[in-house]
Amino acid sequence: MVRFISVICAVVLGIACLSQRPLRAAENRPLRIIVFGAHPDDCEIRAGGVAALWAKAGHQVKFVSMTNGDIGHWAMAGGPLAQRRTAEVQEAARILGITTEVLDIHDGELLPTLENRKTMTRLIRQWQADIVIGHRPNDYHPDHRYTGVLMQDSAFMVAVPFFCPDVPPLKRNPVFLYSYDNFQRPNPFRPDIVVAIDDVIEQKLDALLAIESQFIEGGALGSLETAPQTEADRQKKREEVREAFRRRFAQIADKCRDRLIELYGPEKGKAINYAEAFEVCEYGRQPTEQEIRELFPFISP
Template sequence: MIRSILSLILCLSAFTLHAEDKGDGKLRIIVFGAHPDDAEYKTAGTAVKWARQGHHVKLVSVTNGDIGHWKEAGGPLALRRAAEVAACAKKLGVTSQVLDIHDGELMPSLENRKLITRVIREWKADIVIAHRPWDYHPDHRYVGVLLQDAAFMVTVPFIVPDVPPLKKNPVFLYSSDGFQKPYPFTPDIAVSVDDSFEQKLDGIHELTSQAYEGGASGSAEYVEKEVPPASDETARRAWLKRRWGARQSSEAEKYRALLIKLYGEEKGSAVKYAETFEVCEYGRRPSPAEIRQLFPFYGEK
């Protein structure tokens, strides 16, 4: 019953998306994460910046996250996590969607290749972002594989023929990670999220099962000893900011040279928080000028 309700929620969400105006000249960006938190963690700061300029951003969870907690599982957890990312998306000013695939069971199958192709086409994406296909989690890896497969198929007319193919191949990008083999993440794009970091925290704050309870790797001891209680909103928010501030500032420092290249010496040197992306060669390969069009933030004051 719970699974049926979740399916109905997702179908209604998809219906709403189809009704949107897709011809307003704004960019259309879609981000795929393996679970209901991945796309938000990796790209929320940049998503906010796009959304503020009126561009359309959708954050997609490819699995429903139904085993992603140390204490809860199944349909109730899937519903909880779908509600969390919906609340997060509202804070970010973007759209969310959760695909009804079991957490931990994603496979790079023909069925899922068609599904991802369909979702990208329906959004009429200009930019597609996902994990690299090298990661500790099989769901993360297979999202990357499916991204690579779709990077060609979205323009092929006779696969998923009921949805019109894209006339122009999107730019496909990988979100950042720290894995070194077979080769380390090598960004082509770095975005300052200094002016959207607090709003990113507002969104992540809604992902309670993951941000504060530790998800599948959490425990009662972790929640009790490490995380401020839910009753102390100020302490909780400060705790979250310390954790994410360290992550985003580390990314800025690691790729400082790229920030300076894109923003100039003065502004690039001053960036505190950053999100970074690598071009997937299987999609369209943007020129430096096109990157500045797709990421229209570098001239901001």
């Protein structure tokens, strides 16, 4: 009995100490980042630029779509749409130089169940993640909200040895981050980390344009009247979508300008045109400014 209690105490102490351990210690290894989105397009929109930057620097990035997107189109649904959307994000991943996975959960039906918590916990452990990114739990779409809840629920469990014991627990506590949104209630997004994506903006836009079912054909809220009918129409739509996304990422840079200046310095921070932003989740490791620069090595004055 005494031995059992000693083992349990050691486990609890080890979990508590995870937050104190260096993220990469003395290891000379690539960073490992996993990004969770509700649908096959969310990761690409919210973190496609920083993913390309990490990939170019030799780090390992994985996107995970928590649902298969099988109702996300006005004219098709079910298995054929799920297969199409999976193929689209696979092409986007090829453009970004990363890995992607789409889970076989119906679009619009994601719930914060124990089964899904275990699935996310296993994915984070299997990837040996240093950084985990997902939606905030206050969002317009239930799949987005529950992706955020599941990420929060996994933030402690990834280190608990007897939860999902078939996959070894992490030896270091990841940093958990929320991706950017505009929602104000119950609390507005806080831009703790803002990344210049000017160097990869065209690459990111190319990746987004590969997701034609959503951005060219209109996704779930499109229609026959608004969808392109000819190849000329489709090309025009591609150009319009590209410029709309370009403006979107320019707006993030403008809204987060003060933090860009803090991170990159006045001269460079004022000159940045496009950005992605992330909020540090209060669960998981709380990075210092120095650790932020280690995790995002392309942030420099």
